[in-house]
Amino acid sequence: MFDLDRWIEIFQTLGKNKLRTALSGFTIAFAILLFTLLFGVGNGLKHTFEKQFAGDAQNSVYINPGKTTKPYKGLQSGRRIQFKNEDIKFINEKFEDDIQFFSPNIQRNNVQAIYKGEQNRYTVRGVYPDYLPLESAVMQDGRFISVLDLKRRSKVVAIGRLVEKDLFGNRYALGKNIILDGISYQVIGVFNDPGGDNDERYIYTPFTTAQGMYRNNEDIDNFGFTYNPSLSVDKALKFTNLLTKVLKEKHKVDPRDQAGIRVRNYAEGTKNVQSFMMVLNIIILFIGIGTLIAGVIGISNIMVFIVKERTKELGIRKALGATPKSIIGMIMMESIFVTAIAGYAGLMLGVFALKALGSSLEKYFILNPSVENYVVVGATIILIISGTIAGYIPAKRAASIKPIVALNDE
């Protein structure tokens, strides 16, 4: 129902009472501006945290053998645990459904790498193709280790971005041969790792190649895997606990011995981060809702004042034949119109302010402060609803005042 006459009437009233319109508009715009800024800054904090924990896949688990510290089943303490190839098979068969990516690891530190006179020392790891997602690494050039490489025990390497920079300068490493401890390997890929500089100074080679080169038997240094991402954090913790228990059983380690087999589980950290984020979210929500409520109360106050101020005018209108319904309709439409327009203006101002300030706040742990579209839309809807309520109560009161009382109001 669009009534042009009614809108003309409303625009006239608003236009002729500029101060009043400006004041109520300002209240709303300011409340929404604050709301947007707070929400945006809160989101910025959240983004910072998300980035801090982006180094490895968030569902990754690393298992390292250690030395037992408790005697168990007739075995003395101080025994060194050694994983073997059969452990790979054992874990993968037993927990096929719960594991997403899996890779054993053979690590050799301090390997001398040479390319045409340039040389440096790096850590070389022998891994499965799955190691790439495990580290959240991304290929920049070429490819990572493949299953075929594993089968053929190829002498190929995928090197970190900084290895390429160290040894090759500005040239491409892809396809070139580098010498690792005197043996020539072909570079098949260069990768980026969001985990930082250290993670970009690794050299990866097929697991089988490394085992043959550095071990002469079926020994494994450690392994890492990611659990099925559809598992909840609690379920994931349960699963890794079970896996640890089974593994300890297999290697005859006392279940209470924490040093015999060490598990580094990101789920634990993820859980802490998640609960921290939840608290942060609640705080942001609380502040946001508080600001909105303050705004709604502000606009309600102003509406009450406006109606009071206009009592006489409304009395005149009633004497001239305005029905209560038309009075309520008029005041509410004014209220909704002002809240919607001013609220939207505040919102836009807030969004632009966040955009403008955005990058300069990074040193305060606020990264990319912004508000999501649904928050913007939601806040606007809440505003319109609250504008309706803020307008309705005083309008109802105004409409019920007897015209004679209203006319005598000075």
Next chain:
Amino acid sequence: MIKLHNLHKSYPIGKESLHVLKGLDLHIKEGEFVSIMGSSGSGKSTLLNIVGLLDTHDSGDYILNGQRIENLNEKKAAILRNKFLGFVFQSFNLINYKTALENVSLPLYYQGIGRKERQEIALQYLDKVGLKDRANHLPSELSGGEKQRVAIARALVTNPKVVLADEPTGALDSTTSHAVMELLKGINREGMTVFVITHEEDIAAETDRIVRLKDGVIISDERVIKKATV
């Protein structure tokens, strides 16, 4: 046109109640020019408010244009006011941010008449009260007499059955008062029922019938014997 029978009205004042109208009987026919005289506190404004449907009576009968007025809700009262009654107030009661033309056309807005037509009709009535050239002035730019003439135009614009004037000259000097009364007389001559409330003898004397009110009862009701026009 207006029939009152045994009309009572009292206002609560704290725990007490103040009996303002004590059983009024009054019959005003169509086309009459009546004034209600009385000092302040006599109940004359209360009477006008009840007749004007701005207030409700406690007991007795009120018949307006053949229609019995009882249990009116706000909406019905508003429609009846708009249709049958035109108001002229002592303090003019113009809306201060609207021009003379907009003020006059406001009752038509509540009748749902289109903007263009509204303005045409309003301009006709402004012309009738001699203020066509002031149509786009705000009330603050008009003199007291002009404001009251705008108010009269506004009262007439819906072509009501009765024009109710509450101390229409109360805020005006004597020359302007006379001009306003002349205007009301002219309207009456065209057949409109005019109902004036005043406490000034010379104003009442310009009407055709004077009803005197004291302490909530009618003490006299007489025709004015017109002096020979000079």
